Amino acid sequence: MKRTIASVLTFAALIFGGLIGNALAQTSAPVPATGERVATGERVATAAASAPVKLTLPVKEGSVRFLVIGDTGTGTIQQQELSDVMLRYRQAFPYEFVLMLGDNMYGGEKPADFKLKFENVYKQLLDDKVKFYATLGNHDESNQRFYEQFNMNGEEFYRFTKGGVAFYSLNSNYMDKRQVKWLEDELAKDTSEWKIMFMHHPPYSSGGKHGSSSGLREVVEPIFLKYGVNAVFAGHEHFYERVKPQKGIYYFISGAGGKLRSGDVKKGSPLTEKAFDTDMSFMLLEVAGDELHFQVISRTGETVDSGVLTKQQKKPNTLNTSNLTVIPIR
């Protein structure tokens, strides 16, 4: 009798426990933000995965090499496919680190989401000790700053250097007085050869949905000019755009690392030097002496933009403004 009761209790516990376990699994299971198929970390057998690598970058000795990608955090198969191309290019161009331009996590931000939308997708790069430096987008919780693999050291805005290049990650969600003071204080004592900003919202953009973040620009642009910032990388827009130099500063948008807003770049925009909005993409960058080399590659392995920009010649507080383009403030 005792045995029968014990068996019934055990059976009930198994059923009940299983139901609870299932319920927990269902409520905590991450889902990709877009797309139907989920990235698994497996290499994807697509045409892009075998497309030839055609590097335009010089790979000079002692140069600073990095990758830029934005708006990644979907966990979709397309994000994975782009990651596979990133990985293949690393064999020809051994970049040391990656700048993430925000919206690193769409939707949930549980540990399982970080696994689905980041760790699985970039597993091989992480295994190869490539460091990712994140900035916060409008979809990101501030607590991402404590996630070790984003290398933010618990800060919403921070600076690090590689060779003669200083990188500043700004929190463009809240450009408050505290951040502005920190930025000015850091730039005032910064003797680096290159000063590069990365943030989520683009001060200049030809996007139809968002466009230029003009309020942000009003705050940061005078500081960039005053202290001789050379280049700015932003995301938010789900396409690639190389903006014509604005008051002497180079601006890039690279926000199609996990999402695409096809056809969103306004045709004939006076801002656009080059744009690509028909597939996802990432950027490869190489700083060598006074030159900034760049190559932009799509999910299908096509090079959609490439070139070299020369470091701006300037004296303190006098960046060249001769190529100023007049932009209507939105």
Ligand SMILES: [Fe+2]
């Ligand atoms: Fe965004």
